[in-house]
Amino acid sequence: MELTLIIEYMFEIENKVYVGAPVVLRRLRRWLILRDPEVKYIVEVGVDEIPEVRDPVPQAEVFLGKVSEHIESTSRFLDTEEAVAFFILNTESRVRYSTRLYGLKGQTILLLTASPEPLKGPWLLVVEGEEGWLGKLLVYNNMITGAQVMTKLGEYYGKAALDFIENARGEVRVDAVRLKRRAFEWDPSRFSVFVRGIDRQHQYLVAVLNMAYLGLVGGQGRRALEEVVDRMVEYTKFHFRSEEVLFDRFHYPEDRAERHRREHRQFTLKALEFREKFMQGEAELTLDVLRYLAQWLQGHIGGSDRAFGVWLKEVAQAPITE
Ligand SMILES: [Fe+2]
Numbered sequence: 373m374e375l376t377l378i379i380e381y382m383f384e385i386e387n388k389v390y391v392g393a394p395v396v397l398r399r400l401r402r403w404l405i406l407r408d409p410e411v412k413y414i415v416e417v418g419v420d421e422i423p424e425v426r427d428p429v430p431q432a433e434v435f436l437g438k439v440s441e442h443i444e445s446t447s448r449f450l451d452t453e454e455a456v457a458f459f460i461l462n463t464e465s466r467v468r469y470s471t472r473l474y475g476l477k478g479q480t481i482l483l484l485t486a487s488p489e490p491l492k493g494p495w496l497l498v499v500e501g502e503e504g505w506l507g508k509l510l511v512y513n514n515m516i517t518g519a520q521v522m523t524k525l526g527e528y529y530g531k532a533a534l535d536f537i538e539n540a541r542g543e544v545r546v547d548a549v550r551l552k553r554r555a556f557e558w559d560p561s562r563f564s565v566f567v568r569g570i571d572r573q574h575q576y577l578v579a580v581l582n583m584a585y586l587g588l589v590g591g592q593g594r595r596a597l598e599e600v601v602d603r604m605v606e607y608t609k610f611h612f613r614s615e616e617v618l619f620d621r622f623h624y625p626e627d628r629a630e631r632h633r634r635e636h637r638q639f640t641l642k643a644l645e646f647r648e649k650f651m652q653g654e655a656e657l658t659l660d661v662l663r664y665l666a667q668w669l670q671g672h673i674g675g676s677d678r679a680f681g682v683w684l685k686e687v688a689q690a691p692i693t694e
């Protein structure tokens with residue numbers, strides 16, 4: 373049998389390898405279970421469905437000026453300048469405008485409506501007041517999901533920051549910066565490892581990461597984020613296992629395999645530790661954590677994983693091409 377399909381699900385029975393799409397192989401697996409042959413090896417490196425990354429705040433207009441109910445926890449993200457900088461799209465996606473505040477209740481909305489560009493998706497508004505105060509608003513589809521104000525007298529976060537803005541008067545300058553819609557933009561030319569099953573697993577991880585990012589900037593609550601964190605950790609463990617099974621199966625040179633495994637181990641330890649702390653309320657999922665995850669994944673997929681993919685294709689000549 374010619375093995376030129378993809379490694380999605382792969383079976384080796386009596387030293388024969390069966391490769392194919394999940395549907396076909398699921399049927400094959402059922403057939404195997406019924407007849408109960410001696411199955412020596414099963415490698416699963418596929419995913420059935422890559423989750424869809426949905427917009428957490430779908431109807432922009434309806435939410436104009438609305439404040440997310442989770443604003444107290446989201447507002448702390450704005451502390452980490454470096455993380456915010458990582459998520460800023462580019463310098464051209466920046467709008468500057470000014471408006472006037474009158475010390476009236478509900479006036480925060482003026483900061484949004486004065487924008488010459490609709491504030492669709494995630495935005496960061498840097499607001500400079502007349503008496504030297506500096507505010508930052510995280511806005512998602514016109515909903516305020518985070519707020520921070522720095523004054524000479526102190527710092528305010530969340531509702532307290534919004535209260536400060538409600539009472540402010542005078543001319544304000546706004547520098548609105550568009551944030552990325554994704555923490556990790558999938559680019560096959562940089563991140564494909566030439567093994568479709570592994571590529572799809574990576575895309576799954578990237579999708580979960582992007583969900584966490586949109587969840588954060590979209591002002592979702594802790595409950596929603598807990599689910600995402602859990603999914604991310606569990607899926608990462610499964611994914612690392614899939615790669616390591618392939619190392620063994622195709623006899624990836626031990627020094628390279630061990631270096632790669634070590635990267636997996638170190639990351640897994642960190643991820644498990646973070647989940648533990650997060651679930652106990654001792655750590656928060658912040659933009660900084662997401663920046664770390666995105667950068668680690670980009671480095672690992674584009675580096676070690678891709679190196680393994682190239683080796684698998686060229687040296688091991690594994691049946692991985694479509
Ligand atoms: Fe990987």
Ligand SMILES: [Fe+2]
Binds near residue numbers: 612632636672676
């Ligand atoms: Fe890896």
